[in-house]
Amino acid sequence: MSSAAVPDQSPRPVRFGILGCAAIARKLARAMLLAPGAAVAAVGSRSEVKARLFAADNGLDVATTRLHGSYDALLDDPDIDAVYMPLPTSLHVRWATAAAARGKHVLLEKPTALCAADLDTILAACDTAGVQFMDSTMWMHHPRTAKMRETVDNKDAIGDIRTINSVFSFRANEDFLQNDIRVKPGLDALGALGDAGWYCIRAILWAVDYELPKTVIALRDPVKNQAGVLLACGATLYWSDGKTATFSCSFLTNLTMDITLVGTNGTVYVTDFVIPYEEKSAEFQVASKSNFAELHVGWDPLPSKHVVATDLPQEALMVQEFARLVQNIRDAGGKPEGKWPAITRKTQLVLDAVKASIDKGSAPVEVAS
Amino acid sequence: MSSAAVPDQSPRPVRFGILGCAAIARKLARAMLLAPGAAVAAVGSRSEVKARLFAADNGLDVATTRLHGSYDALLDDPDIDAVYMPLPTSLHVRWATAAAARGKHVLLEKPTALCAADLDTILAACDTAGVQFMDSTMWMHHPRTAKMRETVDNKDAIGDIRTINSVFSFRANEDFLQNDIRVKPGLDALGALGDAGWYCIRAILWAVDYELPKTVIALRDPVKNQAGVLLACGATLYWSDGKTATFSCSFLTNLTMDITLVGTNGTVYVTDFVIPYEEKSAEFQVASKSNFAELHVGWDPLPSKHVVATDLPQEALMVQEFARLVQNIRDAGGKPEGKWPAITRKTQLVLDAVKASIDKGSAPVEVAS
Known part of the structure; x- marks a missing residue:
């Protein structure tokens, strides 16, 4: 039996959108290239030029990676499953809740919020949307x-x-x-x-x-x-x-x-x-x-x-674990893993x-x- | 020129009396056997039997080490220069001041006193007697x-x-x-x-x-x-x-x-x-x-x-350093080193x-x- 006759059983990669081009995002872009089950589908920045530069500088395929000139445009992209969000903390409530509302799973840089009440707003949005939340503590x-x-x-x-x-x-x-x-x-x-x-x-x-x-x-x-x-x-x-x-x-x-x-x-x-x-x-x-x-x-x-x-x-292992949880929800009807938001x-x-x-x-x- | 014709220039060893047979004194007895410039001249305990057992158990020469059946007897021994004192802290003021009053240099186990006021009494006695004080922080x-x-x-x-x-x-x-x-x-x-x-x-x-x-x-x-x-x-x-x-x-x-x-x-x-x-x-x-x-x-x-x-x-190096300071006072008219009591x-x-x-x-x- 040739291997070509066996259908590919490995799950479709989780398509990440990187929302913001902070220095730490470079490390995560590399992690997404290394992690099984993950792919960088899009980069969103306040300008498309910045998004393009980021993609080029970080080994992303500029021909296939979608480049968005605003955070909203990235979140409106129907072909991403999850966002990685390395924004300043003061922007987390706004953009993490926006991501959840659009059904995107959220990998959020730490500190996740300015206070627990703000975090609760984010977690409630993720809960309502049924998306996975995880903080980026590698x-x-x-x-x-x-x-x-x-x-x-x-x-x-x-x-x-x-x-x-x-x-x-x-x-x-x-x-x-x-x-x-x-x-x-x-x-x-x-x-x-x-x-x-x-x-x-x-x-x-x-x-x-x-x-x-x-x-x-x-x-x-x-x-x-x-x-x-x-x-x-x-x-x-x-x-x-x-x-x-x-x-x-x-x-x-x-x-x-x-x-x-x-x-x-x-x-x-x-x-x-x-x-x-x-x-x-x-x-x-x-x-x-x-x-x-x-x-x-x-x-x-x-x-x-x-x-x-x-x-x-370790950051690739984090992406891999997050992708595994997202696949379980996206492809197998699973529920978000509650351990991660709880420890956050x-x-x-x-x-x-x-x-x-x-x-x-x-x-x-x-x-x- | 034969070596016999050269007078021995190395200073006379400092003759230690060990006052009390606590477990920690075993380590110090070994240190005094190892340290250049130091010798165990006497052991004092509340009973001579205990002093003899201690000497025998710790490699001291029972024939030459003087064994005293009381702390006072040890302190009255004219042929010791210094005492090492591993007594319970509550006894330090009494016996460390008594040692100093008899002109013995004092190597005192820690904690040196129950309070700084008690320590000051000990340090004043050492100062008055012109003897070296050091705590046993190895x-x-x-x-x-x-x-x-x-x-x-x-x-x-x-x-x-x-x-x-x-x-x-x-x-x-x-x-x-x-x-x-x-x-x-x-x-x-x-x-x-x-x-x-x-x-x-x-x-x-x-x-x-x-x-x-x-x-x-x-x-x-x-x-x-x-x-x-x-x-x-x-x-x-x-x-x-x-x-x-x-x-x-x-x-x-x-x-x-x-x-x-x-x-x-x-x-x-x-x-x-x-x-x-x-x-x-x-x-x-x-x-x-x-x-x-x-x-x-x-x-x-x-x-x-x-x-x-x-x-x-390290405990032998401590004994060696203490002995060096005592020799400087005993043999060369030097003054006690103030650094040690100051940090105590x-x-x-x-x-x-x-x-x-x-x-x-x-x-x-x-x-x-």
Whole structure:
């Protein structure tokens, strides 16, 4: 039997429209080219010239990729299934709800909204339209994260996590600090908290299997620019069972992406959790049931290093997973996966509480649910 | 010329008396056997039998080591220069001042005192007697620490440190939690804060070149045993220039000894700062001027790992350094080195502030000076 006689059983690719040509969209365009089940069908920008330049610069086929000169035109394109939306946060409610209303599945850059109430508007629109929602938190999709999940879920190895520390910072240059959307109150008004802090909060929630903290207290002395946008801040999160997590996020210190989980039986360390040092593999370190060696002159057992290889970069794996969920809805009558909007919402609720605590001079703020 | 004709120029060893046979004293006895310039001349315990057993168990020459059946007898021994004192903290004022009054140099286990006022009594006694004081914080003397100092002092590589996280915990067993001196209010009343927290506070102060924080706020929900002794706690330290440091210490979670220093230009990581994983060498990791690789799919440059070998374990290097200072006083008319009591005192001042904040339900407490 020749292979030509077998009908192609692989599902039709999900046709993505990229709505906005931000720098981060370049990474996602590449991911869509790499990810099985995904295709870039269209690019929409405020000008068709920009859309064409973006397509040409990012290896898209300018002959077949439709180029739209407005966001509305992209959303009106009947031949796209889903939009990836790397717009400034202040535009998310408008354009994500517009996308959902036109039946497009929504892969939304983080921070997903300026506040949880805005996010709820977006999620309600997706829910009503029956489209998949996912935030673009790429590290969630790296196989290292799955391996760490297994480790953390192994109660014998790690026990109950009691203390978490996380830092995400990078040293922004002068141009960024003057001109980037993340320092502009009308665009990404949450500044470093929305950008870098998002990852810390997500990682902390991930570590505790998305159990919301009860109370949040911001660290004192957050740094703001003249427009009042946060450039550096942090908070401690308190759970009702006594767990605590502290994070710091900043545009003003060296690139740092670490999370340390301290459990009753074990400790997990990662120092590049958001973007692994290298694309092909990533590490984490586990110390389990660590003891002192005789006379306390060393450790026994020593911590172990775990290396997890990946064929595809984490952003391509994210696109692949999103496409799989969209195919299930589009082609098999499935329902949207509720896990992704649920964890987005919890991240945003904690972010809201941290922002509120900052605004109240580091007063304790209860996390809403 | 035969070697016999050359007079021995090396200084006479410092003759140590070990006052108390706590478990930690075993490690120090070994260190004194290993350290050039040091000798164990005597062991003092509440019973001579215990002193004899200790000597026999720890490779001391029972024929030449003098064994004293009381602490006073040890201190009255005219042929010891210095005492190492691993007593419960509540006994430090009495016995450290007694040692100083008899002209003995004092190597004192940590926490050095229950409060800074008690420490000041000890330091005043040492000052009056002209004897050297040093606390037994061993990791300070590892060559890795000196190498990290060089790194941190390199403003181009690290810049200004803005954020510090430190954890020191170990999982105590039931016997420890019931019977160890560190859970007894009459002995080491500071519990996990005095034991594990001491190291975090010292490391944080070390990292900022001993600049005292202005304000300390304890983490909420410290864990205490029924007698009110701290089993787990933490705090955030605030400096007037906006630097912050958060530490957690615990008897209830897996062995963890990490410190992360985040500077404007670089980040330093150590995960075994108190007791290196292995005795012969120790590592730390430095990320300096870290950037994202093209498209943010990795880091460039990658962090670098630094391995520092040591011929002697850190506790032997501590004994050697203490002996050198004692020899300088005893044999060369030198004065006590003021650096060591000064950093002990700063550590204790911060510890006092953390304790006060805990006692006040995590209210902000100004650090005394």
